[in-house]
Amino acid sequence: MNPNDLLTASPWRLAERAAAMNPSAIREILKVTERPGILNFAGGLPAPETFPVEAMRAACAAVLGEGSAVARPSLQYAASEGLPELRAWVAAELGRQGARVAPEQVLITTGSQQGLDLVAKVLIDRDAPVLVETPTYLGALQAFAPMQPRIEDVASDDAGVLPEALRTQLGDMREPPRFMYLLPNFQNPTGRTMPEARREAVLALCRERGVPLVEDNPYGELWFDQPPPAPLLARWPEGVVYLGSFSKILAPGLRLGYVVAPPALYPKLLQAKQAADLHTPGFNQRVVLEVIRDGFLERHVPTIRARYRLQRDAMMAALQEHMAGMDVSWTQPMGGMFVWLRLPQELDAQDLLPRAVEAGMAFVPGAPFHAQAPQRNVLRLSFVTQTPGQIDRGMAMLARVLRQASSPPRS
Amino acid sequence: MNPNDLLTASPWRLAERAAAMNPSAIREILKVTERPGILNFAGGLPAPETFPVEAMRAACAAVLGEGSAVARPSLQYAASEGLPELRAWVAAELGRQGARVAPEQVLITTGSQQGLDLVAKVLIDRDAPVLVETPTYLGALQAFAPMQPRIEDVASDDAGVLPEALRTQLGDMREPPRFMYLLPNFQNPTGRTMPEARREAVLALCRERGVPLVEDNPYGELWFDQPPPAPLLARWPEGVVYLGSFSKILAPGLRLGYVVAPPALYPKLLQAKQAADLHTPGFNQRVVLEVIRDGFLERHVPTIRARYRLQRDAMMAALQEHMAGMDVSWTQPMGGMFVWLRLPQELDAQDLLPRAVEAGMAFVPGAPFHAQAPQRNVLRLSFVTQTPGQIDRGMAMLARVLRQASSPPRS
Secondary structure, X not given: OOHHHHHHOOOOOOOHHHHHOOOOHHHHHHHHHOOOOOEEOOOOOOOHHHOOHHHHHHHHHHHHOOOOOOHHHHHOOOOOOOOHHHHHHHHXXXXXXXXXXXXXXXXXXXXXXXXXXXXXXXXXXXXXXXXXXXXXXXXXXXXXXXXXXXXXXXXXEOOEEOHHHHHHHHHHOOOOOOOEEEXXXXXXXXOOXXXXXXXXXXXXXXXXXXXXXXXXXXXXXXXXXOOOOOOHHHOOXXXXXXXXXXXXXXXXXXXXXXXXXXXXXXXXXXXXXXXXXXXXXXXXHHHHHHHHOOOHHHHHHHHHHHHHHHHHHHHHHHHHHHOOOOOOEEOOOOEOOEEEEEOOOOOOHHHHHHHHHHHOEEOEEOHHHOOOOOOOOEEEEEOOOOOHHHHHHHHHHHHHHHHHHHOOOOO | OOHHHHHHOOOOOXXXXXXXXXXXXXXXXXXXXXXXXXXXXXXXXXXXXXXXXXXXXXXXXXXXXXXXXXXXXXXXXXXXXXXXXXXXXXXXXXXXXXXXXXXXXXXXXOHHHHXXXXXXXXXXXXXXXXXXXXXXXXXXXXXXXXHOOEEEEEOEXXXXXXXXXXXXXXXXXXXXXXXXXXXXXXXXXXXXXXXXXXXXXXXXXXXXXXXXXXXXXOOOOXXXXXXXXXXXXXXXXXXXXXXXXXXXOOOHHHOXXXXXXXXXXXXXXXXXXXXXXXXXXXXXXXXXXXXXXXXXXXXXXXXXXXXXXXXXXHHHHHHXXXXXXXXXXXXOOOEOOEEEEEOOOOOOHHHHHHHHHHHOEEOEEOHHHOOOOOOOOEEEEEOOOOOHHHHHHHHHHHHHHHHHHHOOOOO
16 A cells, blocks of 8 residues: 555544655666666765864763763753854854844754754745745755645846846736745755846845845855855845754754854744754764864865866866767856756756666756746756766766767668 | 834734743743752653762764774764664663654654654644643643644543543543543643553544544653553554653753654654654663663662662652641652642642742642642642751741641631
8 A cells, every 4th residue: 555545544633734745856866876886967966085083083072071061961851942152153153144143033043944944934934935946956845845835936047046036927927926945055966056136136136126035055165166146145244044953064063054044033942942842962962063163164164166167167067078069068167066967958857867777977957956947957966076087987978868869760 | 112012013923822932831830940959859851869970971982983984974964764773772662661663663763852842743733632641741732732623631530641531531422532631640730640440441442533642651651569550652653652751761952862653654744853853862862772771770770670670669659748737739659750739729839839939948839730620729849959967957848838838827
């Protein structure tokens, strides 16, 4: 019996919102790619070689060490807001990026995914409109879905949402959107970054029209050549909720992120947080504070940047070489983990995936990253989990698959 | 300006459900009790002396040690279901308690509070009825509130909900309840336990009427004389969602709990979990597995039981002595952390709290633990955070306050 048949025969009745919840399309797709020996560009995982195991080990030993004054407090129930020293660290860090934030505006979350869940609970009514980029982060769509919004794509190019398209769309909406969700730096899935001028244009329009923003910035520190422009938060403090994360600069298995909210919204997000899991593990907060307190990230993050930059360079070179002469284009990521490929219009990346896996490599089809009409001739590649040599071989495989798919079938 | 004025002047608009979210009444109350030197019986925190700091330190060192094969995997993104070995451990543990559970039915959560949040998302529609005990765990009321149920108390005595009252209430309901939420062992806030006969009677009625159950069991292992009767889960596997936790037997700062769900419900709870925080910190799961794998809990939990039993005995003796001759009664907790006092009908525990704090001790008034009509002449005392001597002094203080409040005012 499948779960639905079981449900009919059970005393349980699902909430209506449960119908809006779905297994991650990507998760299902990725099952195809779990084949030993495959060159996998499909995942969204940071390279495990970058995890600071030694620093973590030392921090755990310090927090739990004999005579440590913080051992038992780190294992006890704690404040829903988060560890005060960690909140202060986040505020100071954002200050260096030009955003004036008080520690009282920082809410520590169980990964930045939880920030999306809290935002959805506090801001989304059923059928309320929410705007997202085209394409957008799949995890955000999943976090918003249980609150049953009406999600609308905003037309976007390689610099993010298009201000003129946004203006027209806002004019056509019967109800103002609750917020627009943006991932301005090295976006998942496209790798694109909103340049300074685009940030200013989009922000001016949103301020004018009273459309608040949810700014998601998990990848901002992973820049390769120069830091990205200042966050949107720095430009409109009362109109932006900002989500940050330690997942890409330390390790995702700690599930440590944060929300920065204007004082008007903070109390409700805090109440939602308290109801959701009381607080983020205090032990993890204390250990991460111990890792980062002496400027560790200033030494550590450049090593991640250097590693990923080499891989990005290898990816760009491999695409240049192997896709030569084909109707294929791709983004030029200035940081982060991903590149986005546009295939000839007639190709469907999802149809191609089994052939790519057959050939020895895997990617993620781009359709699931769209809230509305999905583009089908697009795909996402992660460049951070394969070596430059593997990247070259993988792109050669992909190019062969694309050539075979593009050539007219022999009859 | 208060947050509401700020909101009016901001671009943000709250979801309707945000009005149903409120700061924890207890949290506000507890601020009164945060006075240095006070004998505090108000908190709901386990005794920090019971946290296994050394075992945690050794486990962290093992997980992150040189040559450890699990160091980097424990820091990477992980499956939303939880660590397979930990899920198997939970299933085996419940098997020992008489519940046949497959590891595939176990979902690791970020504390059992998250289990309540997931249950609410998947099962509660706006205005749908949900039944709870009188009184009930406040954190459950908070977790359910954002999904806007209509929560109804079921009349209860010192053995839990009253089957006949439940039968009448079910007969009067226009719509069947989505579930009844029960905390059968050493309940928070009352300390009461459902005896075998009551479990059977309530369960028979719920099966007959098709009312599924959410069974919350954070305290079950903390029994003093003999283990509590088998969980409801063991009696009606397809009709019970079971919530467990490592907070009271290891440490709450790890935020590690679990949900056991019938196969019909599991996929939706998993989707809700994935959207909520992707997964519970893999590092914490791995460390706890390392702590418990060699039977550590069989040695450790008895030390907590012994400690809390002494404190329970001291509390019972102190109440017996100091409340003698007064119209005050209390529960006889057979485990857990709490005792529940009933004061003379005309007294309001919340009014008395400032006087108690003045006298040097603190408790939690019982009114916030009621979903509907609150009883006001009740209060909760935790017996696990003060020594037997302090318990004696604290109860003497409380008795003096009650005597003063009960005596007719002098004119």
